[in-house]
Amino acid sequence: MALLSREQARFWGGVVFLLAVLGGLTYSALVVTDWLKDEQRMPVQVINFSGDYQHIDIGRLEQKIRRSQPGSFFELDVNDVFELVESQPWVYRASVRKQWPNTLKIYLVEQQPVAQWNDDMLLNPYGDTFETEGITLSLPRLFGPGGSEKTALEGYNAMKSLLATSSMSIADMSIAELSLSERFAWQVQLKSGVKLNLGRQKFIDRLQRFIDVFPLLSKQEKPVKYVDLRYDTGLAVGWQTDENDNKQS
Known part of the structure; x- marks a missing residue:
């Protein structure tokens, strides 16, 4: 059997040493990884x-997070926590x-x-439901068919602004309830109890007509x-004391 030359022996000795070092590092990394994954050693304590929030149940939310992420600090998935938090009804945005x-x-x-x-x-102000x-x-009560949330809210805001700029009493003439029918006809009930039937078209112009004639x-x-x-012109009025006594003006 031929003996290895000094250069060959040195080369293979270096290879063995390198493999030993790599093996040691790999083993150490596995040990450290297992240690870091150990919830008892590296728990999420806080x-x-x-x-700024008033209605979010923080205690309940924390329990949900801990149940969904039982691992250590290093195993905790920030993206999963983010999705869980933003799925809560009263949470609009989270980081x-x-x-x-x-x-x-x-x-x-x-x-x-x-x-x-x-x-x-x-x-919410953007017409999103929760x-x-x-x-x-x-809060004002809005009613309408599914998918009409933004339309109803935009109409409500437009009417609210118009009523707010009128000379009528804000307390009595603010909107208590607004309904949007399947055919997108508008009906409004004011806090004073007066009900307005505005129909489908030109509802802002018709509301202005009511404001003009209400005094x-x-x-x-x-x-x-x-x-x-x-x-197109005029209106019909129903009086509280006699439901059958209608007046066309």
């Missing part, structure tokens, strides 16, 4: 919530990040409800019950 060595920081932006929708949902979770709020109507002995404005 979940820090910040932001999630880790902070060494044991903290999860979550910033919350809460939904801002502006109206009730079909008695079982709430609307669940109420049993929370009762004093005259309010001087009558009988309180106004409803006003039908679905006419």
Whole structure:
């Protein structure tokens, strides 16, 4: 058997040494990885919530996060936590990040409800619906077919602005309830109890017609019950004291 030359022996000795070093590093990395994955050694001790919120149940949300992410700080998936947090009804936007060595920081932006929708949902300023979770709020009630949320809210905001700039009492003449029919006809009930039938077209012009004529109507002995404005000119008035006594003007 031929003996290895000194150069060959040195080369193979270096290869063996390199393999030993790589093996040692690999083993060490596995040991460190197992140690870091050990929840008992590297737990997420603190979940820090910040932001401006009133209706988000922080305790309940933290429990959901811990149940969904039972692993260590290093195993915790920030993207999964983000999706979980933003799926909560009262959360509009969120940001999630880790902070060494044991903290999860979550910033919350809460939904801002502006109206009730079909008695079982709430609307935010952008016309997006979210669940109420049993929370009762004093808000205008909007009704309409599915998919008409943004249309109904835009109409409500336009009417609200017009009523706010009128000389009528804001407290009595603000909108309590707005309904949009399947044919997209508008009906409004004011906080005073007066009901307005605005029809499908030119509903803002028709509301302005009501604003113009209401000072005259309010001087009558009988309180106004409803006003039908679905006419090119004029309107029909129903009085509270006699449902059958209608007046065309």
